[in-house]
Amino acid sequence: MNIYDIAELAGVSIATVSRVVNDSPKVSEKTKEKVRRIMEEHHYTPNVFARGLGLNSMKTVGIICPDVSDAYMASAVAHLEKSLRCYGYDCILYCSGYAYEDKVEAVSLILQKRIDALILVGSNYAGDGGDQATEYIRSAAREIPVFLLNGYVRAPEVYCILADNYQAVYDAVTDLIEDGRKRILFLHDSTSYSALEKLRGYEEALGDNGFPVPDELKVFVRNNIEMVQSRLQEIFREKMPDFDAVVASDDGLAVGAVKYVRSKNLRIPEDVSIIGYNNSELSICCEPELSSIDSRGKELCETAVEYMMHYLSGHPIRHKKVVPCRLVKRNTTNF
Amino acid sequence: MNIYDIAELAGVSIATVSRVVNDSPKVSEKTKEKVRRIMEEHHYTPNVFARGLGLNSMKTVGIICPDVSDAYMASAVAHLEKSLRCYGYDCILYCSGYAYEDKVEAVSLILQKRIDALILVGSNYAGDGGDQATEYIRSAAREIPVFLLNGYVRAPEVYCILADNYQAVYDAVTDLIEDGRKRILFLHDSTSYSALEKLRGYEEALGDNGFPVPDELKVFVRNNIEMVQSRLQEIFREKMPDFDAVVASDDGLAVGAVKYVRSKNLRIPEDVSIIGYNNSELSICCEPELSSIDSRGKELCETAVEYMMHYLSGHPIRHKKVVPCRLVKRNTTNF
DNA sequence: CTGAAAGCGCTAACAG
DNA sequence: CTGTTAGCGCTTTCAG
Numbered sequence: 001m002n003i004y005d006i007a008e009l010a011g012v013s014i015a016t017v018s019r020v021v022n023d024s025p026k027v028s029e030k031t032k033e034k035v036r037r038i039m040e041e042h043h044y045t046p047n048v049f050a051r052g053l054g055l056n057s058m059k060t061v062g063i064i065c066p067d068v069s070d071a072y073m074a075s076a077v078a079h080l081e082k083s084l085r086c087y088g089y090d091c092i093l094y095c096s097g098y099a100y101e102d103k104v105e106a107v108s109l110i111l112q113k114r115i116d117a118l119i120l121v122g123s124n125y126a127g128d129g130g131d132q133a134t135e136y137i138r139s140a141a142r143e144i145p146v147f148l149l150n151g152y153v154r155a156p157e158v159y160c161i162l163a164d165n166y167q168a169v170y171d172a173v174t175d176l177i178e179d180g181r182k183r184i185l186f187l188h189d190s191t192s193y194s195a196l197e198k199l200r201g202y203e204e205a206l207g208d209n210g211f212p213v214p215d216e217l218k219v220f221v222r223n224n225i226e227m228v229q230s231r232l233q234e235i236f237r238e239k240m241p242d243f244d245a246v247v248a249s250d251d252g253l254a255v256g257a258v259k260y261v262r263s264k265n266l267r268i269p270e271d272v273s274i275i276g277y278n279n280s281e282l283s284i285c286c287e288p289e290l291s292s293i294d295s296r297g298k299e300l301c302e303t304a305v306e307y308m309m310h311y312l313s314g315h316p317i318r319h320k321k322v323v324p325c326r327l328v329k330r331n332t333t334n335f
Numbered sequence: 336m337n338i339y340d341i342a343e344l345a346g347v348s349i350a351t352v353s354r355v356v357n358d359s360p361k362v363s364e365k366t367k368e369k370v371r372r373i374m375e376e377h378h379y380t381p382n383v384f385a386r387g388l389g390l391n392s393m394k395t396v397g398i399i400c401p402d403v404s405d406a407y408m409a410s411a412v413a414h415l416e417k418s419l420r421c422y423g424y425d426c427i428l429y430c431s432g433y434a435y436e437d438k439v440e441a442v443s444l445i446l447q448k449r450i451d452a453l454i455l456v457g458s459n460y461a462g463d464g465g466d467q468a469t470e471y472i473r474s475a476a477r478e479i480p481v482f483l484l485n486g487y488v489r490a491p492e493v494y495c496i497l498a499d500n501y502q503a504v505y506d507a508v509t510d511l512i513e514d515g516r517k518r519i520l521f522l523h524d525s526t527s528y529s530a531l532e533k534l535r536g537y538e539e540a541l542g543d544n545g546f547p548v549p550d551e552l553k554v555f556v557r558n559n560i561e562m563v564q565s566r567l568q569e570i571f572r573e574k575m576p577d578f579d580a581v582v583a584s585d586d587g588l589a590v591g592a593v594k595y596v597r598s599k600n601l602r603i604p605e606d607v608s609i610i611g612y613n614n615s616e617l618s619i620c621c622e623p624e625l626s627s628i629d630s631r632g633k634e635l636c637e638t639a640v641e642y643m644m645h646y647l648s649g650h651p652i653r654h655k656k657v658v659p660c661r662l663v664k665r666n667t668t669n670f
Numbered sequence: 671c672t673g674a675a676a677g678c679g680c681t682a683a684c685a686g
Numbered sequence: 687c688t689g690t691t692a693g694c695g696c697t698t699t700c701a702g
Contacts, residue, residue, distance in 0.1 A: 002695055013673045018697060026671060045447045049393065050695030052384035053678045060427070067413060071616075074409035078402060081430050090448065092395070093428045095416050112380045113425065225619055255620050262622075281406075284560055285590050285620045287597075337679055348689045353681060361687060385679030388694045673702085678695105685690080 001044050010038045021046050052114070060090045061308070062110040065121035066098045071280050072250075072297065076121050076149060079301035087309050089116070098124060104136045111143055117308050119147045123192035126151030145311055147304050150295075152193050152320070159311070160320045161304040163295040165194045168325035169201030172247055172275050172293060175327075177209045179335040181245040181273060187253040189223040198249045198277070217243065221253065228256020229263070240264065244272050251276035255286045258332065262287075274332040288331035295325050336379050345373045356381050387449070395425045396643070397445040400456035401433045406615050407585075407632065411456050411484060414636035422644050424451070433459060439471045446478055452643050454482045458527035461486030461495075480646055482639050485630075487528050487655070494646070495655045496639040498630040500529045503660035504536030507582055507610050507628060510662075512544045514670040516580040516608060522588040524558040533584045533612070552578060556588065563591020564598070575599065579607050586611035590621045593667065597622075609667040623666035630660050 003021075007014040012035060019027045020035040027035075038044075052058040061084055065073040081091050092113060096106035103125060110118065118140060126134060126148060134153045140146050141157035148160045176184055186202045188195055199218070206213045221231045232241065241264060248254035254276030261272050268274060268288055276283050276292040283290035300323050311317050329335075338356075342349040347370060354362045355370040362370075373379075387393040396419055400408040416426050427448060431441035438460060445453065453475060455461075461469060461483060469488045475481050476492035483495045511519055521537045523530055534553070541548045556566045567576065576599060583589035589611030596607050603609060603623055611618050611627035618625035635658050646652050664670075 004695080014696080015673060015675095015698080016671090018695095019672090022697085028671060031671080047388070047695050048447065048449055049384055049387035049391070050678090051697075053382070053388050053680090053695080054697040056384070056678080058384065063428075068403065068416070069406075069410040069413035071404075071406065071409070074406070074412075075404040077409075077428070078404040078430055081403070081428055085429075091428050093398075093412070093416055093426050094420075095413055112383065114383055252616075259622070281587075282616065282620050285617050287594070287622045339679080349680080350682085350689060350691095351687090354688090357681085363687060366687080382679050385694090386681075388679080388696090389681040391694075671702105674700090676697105676699085678697085681692105681694090683690105683692085686688085 001042050002047065006035065006038055006042065006044050009042070010035045056114065057116050058090070058114070059088055060092055060113070060115050062094065062113065062115040062118045063091050063121060064094045064096050064103075064106050064110060064118065064125075066096055066103075066124050068093070068095050071282075072278050072295075073121050075297050076301055079298050080119060080121070080149075080305060083302050083305035087305070100133070107136055107140050111140055115144065116312060117145045117147060119149060119304065119308075120151060121149045123148075123151040123194035124190070126153050126193040145308070147308055149300060149304055150194050154319070158319070159304075159307060159317060161300055161307065162320065162322050163194070163300055164322050164324045165295065166197040166201040166204075168293045168295070168327070169198045169247060169249075170205040171201075172327055173202055173205035174209065175335055176245045176247070176273055176275070176333075177205070177211070179245075179273065179333075182211075183217065183243040184245040184247060185243040185257070186218045187228065187246060187248040187250075187257060188218070188220055189250060189253060195249055202247060221256075223250050223252045225252060225256045225259065228253055229260045232257065232260040241266070241272075246272060246274045248274070248276050251278050251280045251282040251290060251292055253277075254290050254292070254332075255282050258286050258288075258290065268332050269334040273334065275327070276332075279328050283328075283330065291330045291333040292328050293325050294328050296323050299323050336377050337382065341370065341373055341377065341379050344377070345370045391449065392451050393425070393449070394423055395427055395448070395450050397429065397448065397450040397453045398426050398456060399429045399431050399438075399441050399445060399453065399460075401431055401438075401459050403428070403430050406617075407613050407630075408456050410632050411636055414633050415454060415456070415484075415640060418637050418640035422640070435468070442471055442475050446475055450479065451647060452480045452482060454484060454639065454643075455486060456484045458483075458486040458529035459525070461488050461528040480643070482643055484635060484639055485529050489654070493654070494642060494652060496635055496642065497655065497657050498529070498635055499657050499659045500630065501532040501536040501539075503628045503630070503662070504533045504582060504584075505540040506536075507662055508537055508540035509544065510670055511580045511582070511608055511610070511668075512540070512546070514580075514608065514668075517546075518552065518578040519580040519582060520578040520592070521553045522563065522581060522583040522585075522592060523553070523555055524585060524588060530584055537582060556591075558585050558587045560587060560591045560594065563588055564595045567592065567595040576601070576607075581607060581609045583609070583611050586613050586615045586617040586625060586627055588612075589625050589627070589667075590617050593621050593623075593625065603667050604669040608669065610662070611667075614663050618663075618665065626665045626668040627663050628660050629663050631658050634658050 003014045138155040146158045152160045246257045276290040279292040279294035283292040338349045473490040481493045487495045581592045611625040614627040614629035618627040
C-alpha cells in the first residue's frame with residue numbers, strides 16, 4: 001500500500017496525499033478529511049525510506065555512549081530517548097566502548113546513517129580536551145550538529161551540556177572541612193573532562209581553605225568495589241588509615257571505601273565521612289547509605305534535547321550550558 | 336558526492352560502482368581496486384536512504400524495552416547492540432514504559448520504521464500470556480519477525496529465547512530445603528511470564544519436598560529496597576520474623592530483605608539464608624554479599640541475535656530456545 | 671486548492 | 687565482466 005494506491009482510492013493526485021500526510025495548510029479540509037479516512041481504512045503508513053531520500057532526514061538522532069550497561073549512561077540514554085521521542089525523533093544507539101579507536105569508529109559509522117544530530121554521552125569522548133584527541137568530534141561536527149553530554153570540546157557546531165562537577169566537589173570538600181575534617185581522600189577512576197573537573201574542585205577547595213594537597217590522598221583506581229577495597233588495603237597496609245573523609249567521583253568507588261572503612265572497624269560518619277557521586281541505586285544499597293552528589297542526569301538530558309530541537313528548527317544556540325549539581329545527604333556524612 | 340560522481344570519476348557505470356560497494360564477485364579485481372580508490376579519496380559513503388528504498392531494508396533492528404535505566408535491561412540492550420553490530424546491524428531503541436497501551440503504541444510506532452526485526456526485551460511484553468493481551472505481538476509478527484527475550488508467546492513468527500527461571504528457582508529452593516530450611520519466603524514483584532515461572536519453581540519445589548505452600552510466605556511487593564523493608568516490617572510487626580530463608584525474584588528485593596533481616600539482628604546466613612536474582616551489581620554491594628541466580632543475560636542476548644541472523648538469512652529456526660541459569664554463591668547462603 | 675512531472679541515490683534485471 | 691534502464695515511494699517545484 002503506497003501513496004499511489006491511496007491517491008487512486010481517494011480520487012486525488014499523489015501530491016495531494018503527500019500534502020495531507022504532511023498536514024500542509026494548502027489542502028481543503030474536505031479533501032484532507034477524505035484522504036485521511038482512506039489512509040486510516042487501509043492502515044497506510046508512508047515509507048520512511050522514500051521520505052528519507054527526499055528530505056535527506058529520517059528524524060533520527062544517533063546516541064553514542066561507551067557502555068549502556070553502566071548505570072549512569074543507561075539512565076542518560078533512557079532520558080534522552082524519552083525526550084527525543086516527545087519531539088518525534090527516533091534514536092539509534094551505538095555502544096562504542098572506551099578505546100579511542102573504537103570511539104572514532106563509532107562516530108564514523110553512525111555518521112553514515114545520515115542522522116540529524118549526534119549525542120555523545122559522558123565525558124569520555126572529550127578526553128582531556130587535547131586538540132588531537134578530539135579531532136574526530138570536530139570533524140563529525142562539520143557534517144551534523146554534535147551534542148556532548150557532560151563533555152566539553154570547543155569547536156563550531158559542537159554543543160556542550162555539562163553538570164557543574166567542579167563546583168559540586170568544591171562545595172562538598174568545603175563542607176567537609178567546615179565539619180572539621182582534616183584529611184580528605186579523593187577517589188577517582190578517569191581522566192575524562194568531568195573527572196578532571198571534579199579533581200580540580202577537590203584541589204582548589206583544599207587550597208582555598210589553606211590545606212595542602214598531598215598526592216597520597218588522591219587515589220586513582222578502577223571503578224570496582226573489590227578493587228577499591230584491595231587498593232586501599234594495599235596503600236594503608238597494617239597501619240590505620242589516616243584519612244577522616246572520602247569524596248569519590250562515583251558511587252561505586254564510594255561503596256568500596258565504605259566497605260574498606262568498615263572492615264577497619266571505623267565508624268561512618270563519626271570517624272570517616274563519605275560522599276559518593278551520581279546518586280545511583282548503589283548509594284542506598286550499601287550500609288550505611290551513601291551521601292551522594294546528584295549530577296542531575298535527567299535535567300542534563302532534557303536540556304540537551306531542548307537545545308537540539310531549538311537548533312534543528314533553525315535557531316542559534318549557545319555552545320555551552322551548565323547545570324548545577326546537588327548533594328543528597330544520607331547517612332555517611334553528618335553535616 | 337553520489338554514485339554518479341564516483342562512476343564518472345572512475346570512468347565506469349553506476350552499476351559497476353554499486354557492485355563494488357556491495358562487493359559483488361562479478362567485477363574484476365582491477366576495476367574494484369580503481370573504484371575503491373576513488374571512493375576512498377572522495378570519502379564516498381552510499382546513501383542509506385536510497386539503498387533502503389531499493390532493498391526495503393536498512394539493516395536495522397528495533398529494540399523495545401520498558402525502561403533502559405533498569406540494570407537488567409540496560410545490560411541486555413548492551414549485549415544485543417554489540418552482537419547485532421557484529422553482523423552489521425544497527426539498533427533503534429524504544430523505551431516503552433510498562434503500561435499496556437504504551438507498549439502497544441511502541442510496537443506500532445517502531446514498525447513504521449521498516450526495521451528488519453523486532454526484539455522485545457523482558458517478559459513484560461508477554462504478560463501472563465493471555466491471548467488478548469498479546470495480540471499486538473502476534474500482529475507485529477505478521478509483518479516482521481519478533482524475538483522475545485525472556486518472554487513467551489506462542490505464535491507464528493515470534494521466537495522466544497528464555498532463561499530457565501523455573502528450574503533455577505526450583506533448584507535454589509530445593510538446595511535451601513536440603514540445607515535444613517523450613518520456612519522459605521518468596522519475594523516477587525511482577526506477573527510477567529518469567530515472574531510466573533519463578534513462582535511456579537518455588538511452589539513446585541516446596542510441594543515436591545512435601546512442604547505446604549503458605550500464602551503468607553509469598554510476598555508481592557514493589558522492587559524498591561525501602562518498600563521491601565517496610566513491607567516486611569508491616570507483615571511481621573513486633574513478632575520475630577518466622578522465616579529462615581528468602582528467595583527473591585530480583586536482587587533489589589533481596590537487598591531489601593537483607594536490610595530488614597539485619598535490622599532484626601538476625602544473622603545471615605546462619606539465621607536466614609538469602610538468594611537474589613540477576614547477579615547484578617547490587618548483589619556485591621550489600622552487606623553481606625548476596626548469593627544470586629545469574630539469568631545469563633549475555634548468553635540469552637547472543638543466542639537471540641544468532642537466531643535472528645540465522646532466520647534473516649533464510650533458514651528456519653525453532654520457536655523457543657531455553658538457556659539454563661546458574662546460582663552464584665556468595666555470603667548469604669551457606670551451602 | 672490541486673495535478674503533472676522531475677528528481678532523490680541506489681539496486682537489479684536485462685542485454686551485451 | 688560491464689553498461690543501460692526501470693523502478694523503489696515520496697517531496698517539491700511549477701503550472702494551472
